[in-house]
Amino acid sequence: MDYMSILVIQIIIKQWDKSQQSAQHIEQRAQLANRYPIIFPVASFKLNQECVFDIHGDDLQGNRIVWSQPSDDIIQFDRFQVSIRNKSLSYLSASLPQREIAYRTLGSIDNKVIQCKYDWRYSVDHGGFYFWLYEEIIVNTMYTDSFDENLFMGSQSKELIDLE
Numbered sequence: 001m002d003y004m005s006i007l008v009i010q011i012i013i014k015q016w017d018k019s020q021q022s023a024q025h026i027e028q029r030a031q032l033a034n035r036y037p038i039i040f041p042v043a044s045f046k047l048n049q050e051c052v053f054d055i056h057g058d059d060l061q062g063n064r065i066v067w068s069q070p071s072d073d074i075i076q077f078d079r080f081q082v083s084i085r086n087k088s089l090s091y092l093s094a095s096l097p098q099r100e101i102a103y104r105t106l107g108s109i110d111n112k113v114i115q116c117k118y119d120w121r122y123s124v125d126h127g128g129f130y131f132w133l134y135e136e137i138i139v140n141t142m143y144t145d146s147f148d149e150n151l152f153m154g155s156q157s158k159e160l161i162d163l164e
Contacts, residue, residue, distance in 0.1 A: 006147055007051040007075070007082060007109075008038065010140040011065055015058035017131050032057070034138045034160075035115070035152040051075065052147075061124065061133070079118070080139060082109070087143045089114050091163055106161055113142045113152060116161035 014029050036056050043054035047069065055065055067077035075082040081090045081103050087110035090103035106114055121134045140152045 005143055005145050006049075007047075007084070007143050008054070008141065008147070008151055009051065009077065009082075010036065010038065010043075010054040010152055011056070011078070012036070012138040012140075013055070013057035013059055013064055014136040014138075015064075016134050018134075021134075029136070034117070035140050037149045037153060038147075038151055039149060047075070053077075058135075078137065078139070080141075082141065089116075089141050091116065093163075109141045109143050111142070111144055113140060114161065115140045115152075116163055118163040 012032075012034060014032060016025065016029065033056075036054070038052060038054050042056070043052050045051070046053055046067070053065075053067065059065075065078055067075065069075050073083060073085045075084065079092045081092065082088070083090070087108060089106045089109050091106055092103050106116060115138065117136060117138045119134070119136050121132050124131055124133045142151060144151060
């Protein structure tokens with residue numbers, strides 16, 4: 001398929017709780033892929049067919065990834081922001097106080113893949129039981145003029161930016 005520049009965002013979510021921290025569980029998570037082919041209907045078009053969201057992995061709470069478009073130029077999802085005009089990816093550090101929101105530009109995604117990863121944990125109330133939910137989030141992004149289902153499978157996505 002050929003498109004006039006399409007934004008492709010792939011998110012891989014790995015989640016676990018405290019009972020899954022053994023060496024065996026860690027090894028099992030390490031064996032999971034950090035990129036997948038873009039296959040519909042797992043992937044879906046958004047924003048008037050100009051963006052593809054492709055989400056894989058765990059989502060124990062449901063609707064883990066929230067996205068929005070606060071302006072014509074900006075797409076936000078999870079801790080990330082894409083500038084449509086500049087075709088660049090930025091990251092918001094969770095360690096900043098909310099009143100000091102600042103995005104760190106990670107680079108251009110104009111016909112170039114950026115793959116990044118961060119780890120996080122948060123408390124969850126599940127039916128009156130509280131526990132820690134741990135997660136690793138991997139994001140693959142690219143603005144491309146020539147969409148291909150194996151977009152992230154090639155060698156161009158070798159660089160991994162480890163955040164935080």
